[in-house]
Amino acid sequence: MTKETPAKVDMDTIVSLCRRRGFIFPSSEIYGGLSSCWDYGPLGVELKRNVKEAWWRAMVQERDDIVGLDSSILMHPKVWEASGHLERMVDPLVECKNCHLRWRQDELKGDRCPSCGGELTPARMFNVMFKTFMGPVEEEANIVYLRPETAQGMFVNFQNILSTTRKRLPFGIAQTGKAFRNEITVGTFIFRSREFEQMEIEYFVKPGTDEPWYQYWLEARLDWYVKLGIKREHLHLREHRQDELAHYARACSDVEYQFPMGWAELEGIANRGDFDLTQHAKASGKGLAYFDEDTKESIVPYVIEPSAGVDRSVLAFLCDAYDEEPDKDEKRVVLRFHPALAPIKVAVLPLSRREPLVKRAKEIHADLRQCWVTSYDDAQSIGRRYRRQDEIGTPYCVTIDFQSLEDNQVTIRERDSMNQIRIPTAVLKQTLTAKLAGEDLFTLPPGGQVWKRGE
């Protein structure tokens, strides 16, 4: 039933659906919003949690070679000196002498103000790190920065991790968390915002094994998106040209997704060599080497860094899940989320608001809620309720009708096929468990019945 290629969706449709159903709101909206900051509503927060959880499970908990970290957003300013962010994370800005708007020089087409045609000043370099002051005195000595990436927290903890976990190469450190960049040019919706969340891995390897590990991570990360439901043909790897590479990078590729506004980066995977550990060892005077038990030598590992954006992943999962199909008078809008990502796994829908139906439906709901994020909906016709659940991507609806009170059976309705099965309530939990884990809907438990759509 699932179409091979979904209806092309435009960004306005996604933004509007997100706003209307409570996925994503503009930050501080009652005050006119705050440029490029966003709040995740009741469904959005569950979707984002599920994306991060799927990443953490696959990258940390299900692997022997990666451990987690949660380092602070405020870090010692020397970190950014050593990493090169203070010197290099700069944009060239010009200002219009007439209207005083500022522009990124590298994005200007002509040499006059795009807004008023005024004359522009020469470019000045502007650091995109947000700075603030720690302690009561606003002076140079107290400047700290909001981290522009989570990565540096992992490099500066390299020895702490080594000594507490006794990991051997190759091994990785992973973390999710907020990062901040005071971008001049912000992006579409949640694609590029000034406050954003990352999922980053620093994977340390022996020098000389870096190239195969880099290739390994390109495949592993691409697979992760595909396993969670993004269509393979909407993803590709784009290798950076030599002139695009950061000076320390030995290689870098982006996992790109075909967004409504075009192909754009979901994740960057870089072979950073030994740049980061070497820089921090130099700047801190602390040894950040690894003692190789086999060769009895100290080495500085190379690092492969798969660095993904949480918000842009959420956006890609939303866009890719979006589907429309004609349905009688109106169209059916459905988010075909992978069950692991769906904000709500199961909706419980009593066919009427009359007792004792409601009592029974609430009992079943309370029972299911122990296992999954669920929803109880008794407002309006059953058809409209199915459509509401389709639009937010709920994989299964459980309908309780008056017959259920007599035969103790309920109906499960599947989002993607709209097929229905009727099964004994006693096997409801195990059936949903199997279905949410991806088993075929029509592997029926004993005593079950199937209706295909239209029968």
Added chain:
Amino acid sequence: MTKETPAKVDMDTIVSLCRRRGFIFPSSEIYGGLSSCWDYGPLGVELKRNVKEAWWRAMVQERDDIVGLDSSILMHPKVWEASGHLERMVDPLVECKNCHLRWRQDELKGDRCPSCGGELTPARMFNVMFKTFMGPVEEEANIVYLRPETAQGMFVNFQNILSTTRKRLPFGIAQTGKAFRNEITVGTFIFRSREFEQMEIEYFVKPGTDEPWYQYWLEARLDWYVKLGIKREHLHLREHRQDELAHYARACSDVEYQFPMGWAELEGIANRGDFDLTQHAKASGKGLAYFDEDTKESIVPYVIEPSAGVDRSVLAFLCDAYDEEPDKDEKRVVLRFHPALAPIKVAVLPLSRREPLVKRAKEIHADLRQCWVTSYDDAQSIGRRYRRQDEIGTPYCVTIDFQSLEDNQVTIRERDSMNQIRIPTAVLKQTLTAKLAGEDLFTLPPGGQVWKRGE
């Protein structure tokens, strides 16, 4: 076996254990640390995740009346004007004219500098919000603040939540997230830090029902800590005196825990009346009222706010779980975490590093890792490995010995009692599932055997 009252632990012991085993490190440690910021290491990040997850499950997912939110850290500056934070979140600071150290006036005992005895300036008010600039120009108009609490994100989204979820009173909004306060006086370890994480609920009720709901939340929140293993006698409620109450608060109580440094706040539960919604409605010009379908009137709900600190909860769970008992020559240190909070649920320990034992142990480990956060440890004697797992709070160890290869049975060793049972590998997963859910260790599956400690 569990002692009624644990060995009193001092903070140094906890800090040292956290550092040594990879729970918590000082931020940017290789650069000398950053005052009052901390990084959670491989075990700490799992413990903190588990605390937040237990809260989210109990407060959001298992309830019909609370929905989640994840609002941004940077918010429109008008939010802090309306909320009163700009005006009131201030500390009175004095400066020593001699040594220039600054002090909180309200914490000074005398009228001369505690450091050098110098003369002090008159007090100046200092706002504890961190400020930064959004956009390229560092000017007044671009000042934004790092939120000092997550709460305001919930108030400003009140109408968004209402319109997208169609909730009826009473209902709540919940969120976890980072907050920042530029405190002059920072606290012990992770108890009071400048960057910290909160778990907050804004629970909206009809005016007049606020008193019973306030009482309800006092009990509900106290229960939550007890259910997750904190001893009831180490918790109490401390009601604020009238002269301690914020001007808008109708009532407030702290859930306090008996930390090594004394009783201190884990969570504040306040009846805030309609202060917040009224302030934001006034400042934004947007209606933040609720239409009561029963009375056909618009009302401004009252709000009960249970506001908990994630980091101090983590610290309380660590302190309360800590136990020491004499064990032959040395003492046994054990963290008696509730299974839901334990960073690692199951450790797999092969009795030797010889094949085919290792192959079998790794198969079992790979299988268990699908279900839980696990650890594989084959270094040193089995006794030392048990001790290592005890010290990080792993509830169960699974030991594979040469006999296991013949009879296909394994040994489960329980952290708290140190009792062991031997069971068929075929029922290992279901046995661990039951045990981690709190079933009695000695409800044996068919074919199992028990050894009590010392037999």
